[in-house]
Amino acid sequence: MVFPTETVYGLGADALSETAVARIFHAKGRPTDHPLIVHLAEAAMARALADRWPQAADCLAQAFWPGPLTLIVHKSSRVPLAVTGGQDSVGLRVPRHPVAQALLKAFAAQGSGAVAAPSANRFGQVSATRAQDVLAQLSPFMADTDLILDGGPCTEGLESTVVDCTAQTPRILRPGILGREAIAAALTASGLRLEAPLQKTPDPALPRVSGSLDSHYAPRTPLWVLPAAALRDQLHHYLAQHRQVRVAAWMLSDWSDAPAGVTIAGAPTDPVGYGRLLYAQLNDWDRAGFDLLCLEAPPPLAAWETVHDRLRRAAF
Ligand code: TXA
Numbered sequence: 515m516v517f518p519t520e521t522v523y524g525l526g527a528d529a530l531s532e533t534a535v536a537r538i539f540h541a542k543g544r545p546t547d548h549p550l551i552v553h554l555a556e557a558a559m560a561r562a563l564a565d566r567w568p569q570a571a572d573c574l575a576q577a578f579w580p581g582p583l584t585l586i587v588h589k590s591s592r593v594p595l596a597v598t599g600g601q602d603s604v605g606l607r608v609p610r611h612p613v614a615q616a617l618l619k620a621f622a623a624q625g626s627g628a629v630a631a632p633s634a635n636r637f638g639q640v641s642a643t644r645a646q647d648v649l650a651q652l653s654p655f656m657a658d659t660d661l662i663l664d665g666g667p668c669t670e671g672l673e674s675t676v677v678d679c680t681a682q683t684p685r686i687l688r689p690g691i692l693g694r695e696a697i698a699a700a701l702t703a704s705g706l707r708l709e710a711p712l713q714k715t716p717d718p719a720l721p722r723v724s725g726s727l728d729s730h731y732a733p734r735t736p737l738w739v740l741p742a743a744a745l746r747d748q749l750h751h752y753l754a755q756h757r758q759v760r761v762a763a764w765m766l767s768d769w770s771d772a773p774a775g776v777t778i779a780g781a782p783t784d785p786v787g788y789g790r791l792l793y794a795q796l797n798d799w800d801r802a803g804f805d806l807l808c809l810e811a812p813p814p815l816a817a818w819e820t821v822h823d824r825l826r827r828a829a830f
Pocket residue numbers: 519521522523524525548549550551584586598601603604605607631632633634672673674675676687688
């Protein structure tokens with residue numbers, strides 16, 4: 515069952531059924547040691563799947579659920595290892611989207627109420643924020659009886675923030691829609707603190723191109739993410755070397771005299787608007803037969819942290 519959340523579409527199955535969970539890994543083409551997030555209608559149900567419920571989890575759940583936040587806690591024995599990729603921790607999320615809420619409530623009334631769901635895209639490809647993007651990637655791997663609940667475009671457009679609450683001090687494992695400052699502020703208000711990021715964020719102005727093995731969230735078409743001046747310069751060389759190529763560029767700044775063969779679209783200049791449309795733009799262009807996709811790199815500001823994280827993964 516594919517369903518919308520406020521972040522991205524999820525590919526869901528009963529989290530307490532190993533056969534159902536195995537079908538997710540198959541449809542997604544995902545290695546079985548990659549853990550899945552378990553979705554629930556409310557915090558009390560999430561708590562019932564945890565072995566321990568630390569104060570940090572309690573504080574963050576109260577502050578941000580339902581919403582775009584995933585908490586990693588020690589799992590209860592009810593959660594199969596198949597869901598957690600063999601780990602003794604589990605990712606739990608209570609989404610806010612009304613369709614997700616309705617689905618989870620109905621499943622709580624008739625089944626386990628726990629829905630394991632990764633983003634509804636093929637492994638390594640761009641996440642889906644619209645039903646047509648799910649269909650384009652996953653329809654060959656879905657059975658006729660599998661449903662897609664079409665809730666229209668996702669309102670947030672990038673994945674949830676993942677916070678590890680298994681250690682003494684909670685830490686953000688994946689930046690997401692919910693910002694670092696909001697999480698730190700909620701913890702501080704409860705007398706807790708947030709661990710510093712594991713590594714320093716690489717300079718977002720560094721040139722990035724797709725193609726390496728650990729690429730993730732990546733279109734199949736080659737992708738460049740470069741500051742405007744470098745982008746123009748490198749495209750100039752590229753077009754001089756390659757004849758009859760079709761290039762698309764998502765620009766934050768004006769580029770009215772773009773060379774022939776380059777399709778220009780304007781990107782939202784605020785991080786929230788940009789994040790909302792990024793995956794839809796990449797999915798559209800990835801299906802349109804371009805030879806190269808280019809994104810003008812957003813400014814190196816904290817407000818763009820999650821966008822930079824996804825661009826780095828898409829273009830490395
Ligand atoms: O917004 C979202 O989070 C979407 C919607 C559908 O909820 N889901 C999503 O799932 O992005 P997925 O599978 O594409 O990404 C799950 C992330 C991965 O980075 C995974 O490593 C992390 O959550 N994760 C899940 N369980 C974990 C665990 N037990 N320990 C550490 N990381 C975990």
